[in-house]
Amino acid sequence: MQIDKGKITAVQFMFSVACYMQASSLLTAFFVGITKQDSWIVVILAFLVCLPFLFIFISIMRNFPDKNLIQINTLVFGPVVGNIISAMYIWYFLTLTSLNLRDLSDFVHQTIMPKTPSIVIMFLFLLVCAWAVRFGIGVVTRYNTLFSIIQIVILALAVVFTANLIDFQNFLPMFDQPAMEYVHGTHVVSTIPFGEVVVFLMITPNIKLPPKKISKFFLWGFVIGGIVLVVVILRDTAVLGNVLGLFSLPSFETQRMASLMEALSRLEIMFASVLIILLFAKVTFLYYVTVLSLAQIFKFETFKPFILSIGALAIVYAFILYSSSMQHVESGTNATPILWTLFEFVLPMLTLLIAKMRKLPQTEEVV
Amino acid sequence: MPYVIFAFLVIALIDFLPLIKQKKYKELFCVGAFFITGVVLSILYVSGVVIPSPMVLLGDFLKKVLHLSY
C-alpha cells in the first residue's frame, strides 16, 4: 500500500542522491581535524568502503521494488521486531533532520545574521520545507537536479577563482600519520556524508523505472556526490595548507580568501548561497522521509496531518540535541559514526541476509 | 513563551480541525501524541529546563559502558 503515489524519474532520482551528498560536502569540519592534509585520501577510501554497502542497498531495492524501508522491515523481521526497527529508523531520520537544520541555523546565525535568533531562522526555513513536503515526493525532489548542477558549476568557479592560492606542496607529507587516524577518518566519512543515502530506500516505490535499471542511476548519483566531495577537500587543502584544521568551516574561509584580480574577491556569498540551497534540499528530503515513515508505520492513508507537528518537534529537538557547535563536532567525530554504522551498514546487511534466507522476494509467506 | 504557545495553537488549529471533521480518531490520537510531545518539550526548553540530549546520552553510553570509542 503506497501512501504517496507520486513518481519521480530516474534522472531526478540520480540527481537527488547527488544533491543529498553534495549538501554534506560543505560541512567537512568533522574529519579534517583528524586527518589534516590527508583528508582527501580518507574520502576516497570511504567511497570505496561504502560501495559494497551501496550494492546492498540496491539489492534491497531490487528485491522489494514496490515497498519502502518500513514495509520491508515489517516483512522481513516480522511485525513486532520489524516495528521496533522501524521506530529506530524513524528516530534516525528525525535526528538527521534536526541535525541538518541545526547546521544550517548555526551557519546563518554565526556568519550572516548574528543578531537574529536561531529559532526565527529555523522556523522560516522549516516552513518552506514543510510547504514542499505537503505536496509529496514530486515537489520535494523536483529542483534537486538544478541544485546539484548549480553546486557543480559554483564549485568549478570557486576552484578557478582560488587557483592563484593553490600550493600543491600543501599535500605533503602523505601517509605520515598513525594508521588509526586513517581508520577513524574513513569511518567518519563513510557514515556521515556517504552512508546517509540509506534514506533513499524509503522512496523505492516512487521511482518510475524497473528495478533492474535503478542500480545504474543510484550508482551514478553516488559517484557524482563522491567526486564533488573529493574536489572540495582537495581545493581546501591546497589553499589553506596547515591552517585547515583550525577552522570550523574550511570551505568558507577558502572562498573568503579568493581574489582573482581586484574585482573578483570576497566571494564567500557563493558558498553561503550554495550551502543554504543544498541544505534546503537535504532537510526537505529528510523531513519528507520522517513524515512518510511515521504515516507508514501507523498505516495511515496520508501523511499530511503529521507535517506541522513533526516540524515543531524537529525544531525543538534541534535545540535540545547539542548545546553548542563544539559539542556537535566532538560528537560528530566520536559517537555519531558508531551510531550511524548500525543504521546504515548493520541493519541493511541483516535485512538482506534474512530476506535471502527466508526467500522473501519470491513468495510472500514462507516461514 | 507566548510566541511558542501561539504557534502551537495555530498548528493545532490547522492540523486537528480537518481530522475531527473527517472523524479520523486514530490519526488524531497519533498526531496528538507527537503534538503533545512537541508542546511539552518546547515549554520545558523555553522555561530554561535543561533537557538531556539523546545523542549525547548515547555517546556517553557508548564510551563508558561499551568502551566503543576512538
Add this chain to the structure above:
Amino acid sequence: MKKNFTTSVNRIISVILCLSITLLTTGCWDSKEIDTISIVTGIGIDTSQNPDEINLTAQIGKTQPSGGALQQDSAGGDNDSFLVMEATSKGILSAFESMNTKNSRTPFLQHNQVIIFGKEQAEKGVQSYIDVFLRYYQMRMEVWFLVADSKAKDILTVKTQPEKNSAISLSEILRDETNISESLRINLKDFVSRLIEPTSSAIAPIVSVQKGIDTTFLAVDGMAIFKKDKMVGQLTSKQIDGYIWTMGRIKEIPLEISLDPGYGNMQAFNIKCSMKPIIQKDGVISVSLQIRGQMVLDEIKGFDSMNLNEIVPLLQRAANEKVHQDIMNCLSEAQRLNSDIFGFGTAFHRNYPKEWKSLKNKWDQLFPKLKINTDIKLEIINPGKIGASLNMEDKK
C-alpha cells in the same frame, strides 16, 4: 475548510500570505545601514603602560557625502577621508567596544586592510593577540600583516598622498611590491600558517613613516624576523633580496652590479627557482637551490676599452655572484637568529617524513649549521635597444 484552491477567497488569502512572506526576506533584524557602521580600514596594536593591556588604534574610513566637492586639506584640519580612534584594553574586541562608547557607529571589520603591530609589541609577542583575528567572524584571512617601525599609531595617523586613507595606500604599496615578488608581503593566513609550523619562523614587512619634501609618506622597507611569535631581528634590503631569491617567487627584479671596469644595471625576469632539501648518506642535511633566469641590460656605465662581447659574460658572472652573496647574507642572518624563515624545516618534513621525526627535535641545533648549495645561472639575452655603449662606439 479549504476545499477548492481556486475560490477567490483562497486566492486572496494566498496572495496576502505571499506578500507577507516577502516582508520576512529583508532580514531586517541584522540590517546594517551604511550610516550606522564605521568601516575600519586599519588596525594597529601597540604596547601600553600596563603590560597586560594593549593600545588599539583603529583607522576608520569616512564615507564621502554624495555630490560633495573635493575637500582641501587645511593645516591640522579634519577634512580627511579617515579618522583614527584609540582605546586601551586587555583584548582587542573589548577595545573596540570601549571605542563604541565614543563613537555613534558600530565598527564594521570586514573591510579591514591591514593589521599593524608596533615594534615593541612585536618584540613582546604577537600570538596572544592573533586569536581574535581568526576567531571573530568579521575578520578575514587575507588582511596584510605588518610591523611598524615605531608605534602602529604613527603609521595609521599619517595622511598620505594621493590615496588619502593610509591603510588603503599601504595595501596598494604592498600590491605594487608583488611586481617584484610575492614574498614581500604576507597575509594573515600565511603568517598563522608559519606560526603553527613547529620549526618555521614567520616574517613580516616593516613599515615606517618618512618625511619627503613637504609631505610625509609611508615606506615599506625592511622585514622583521620572528622567532615563534616574538620579533627578534630585521633584514636589511640586501638581505631581503637574498630572502626573495631563496623563496623563489620572483617576477622581475633589478640587479645592480658595480665592478672595477664599470657599472651595469640589469632586469632579471622569467625566473625559475627550485629548492630541494637533501639528506646525504652520512646524515648531513643541506638544501640545494637552483635558479635559472634571464636578464636584460638596462644601463651601463664605464667599461672603457671593452666591447659588448666581453662585458656580457663579466656582468653575468658578477650577477650570479651577487645573487649568491645575497642569499648567503640572508642565510647567515637567519642562522644567527636561529629562525627558519625560509621554511626549510617544512620542506624536509614534506620530502623526508620518516627522517623528519628524528630531525624535528634537533632543528634548533641543525638549522644554524645548514648549508645551501646554489646553482645560479642568469643569462643576459637582450642588450637593450642599442648594442655598444656610447663610449665603445668606435672601438669595433
